[in-house]
Amino acid sequence: MSLLRLPRSAVRSRPSGRKAPSRSLVAATRETLALVLDEDAPLLDSDRDIEDVILRLRGHLMELGHASLGRPRPELEAALAAARKVAEMDVPTQYLDVRKHLRTFATAVATVIAELVAAGLVCGHSVECPPATAQDCEAAKIRVHRPEIGCSELCNGVLIFEDTGCLLPTGGIVEPRRPLPREAVTT
Incomplete structure (x- = not known):
């Protein structure tokens, strides 16, 4: 079974001891997205670099899926489903096809972040706001x-x-x- 394709019953409930994801999750995801989507980012040349970015994006997607628990929104559910579908696709072997796949995947993850921000589940500011538990x-x-x-x-x-x-x-x-x-x- 794919880690990205857990049964709905496993995704909907969170163990009581588990904390909500930190707000820095979005910052880490945006850093990974910048490797793919920013025009100034260096090209990923080696297969190892590309595999690493794909794995990081898959990990971010799983964490972002956990951030959406509790307040289902149709737009967010659709964005998560689309991103998971891209994540499950086989990675092409030709370099240009891999780059296209990587951009599609990164764009889908960026859409998930946009929906999480719209739902008010994560901070969307460039300098993240302090969490509600912080003194400030x-x-x-x-x-x-x-x-x-x-x-x-x-x-x-x-x-x-x-x-x-x-x-x-x-x-x-x-x-x-x-x-x-x-x-x-x-x-």
Whole structure:
């Protein structure tokens, strides 16, 4: 059985002890994609280099599939299915055909990342936002600003309120840190 083709029952549930993938997963995947898709990237000359990039892309695809657990979206499921289909194809033997296959595979993985970002499951910024568990979690960029209700959702899932309080994705609360009134400061 292919590792990329696990039964749906195995993919849908995550063992309770397993943590969600780190946000740096996207950065590592983008580095691998840059080897294939960037125009300035050096050409992969040897069969060993090409095999290595294909294996890395397959590994990234498996990890990205785990990042999608919990919130199924039709667009994301379709992107994952398309990328898995390309991953399962036999790698051609001719150099130009291999390059074409590699670009197709990398493009499919890039589409999966775009869908994960659209679903709000991973950070899509070039400098990744701090995770919700970090002490500086409020430094994340705003994903959705809702001034009519006085809060904003940050990229890492934290809800930050106008009174400077926060609600963490885990349900934790960060108390508001309002400045002291003038009378309290002068006395």
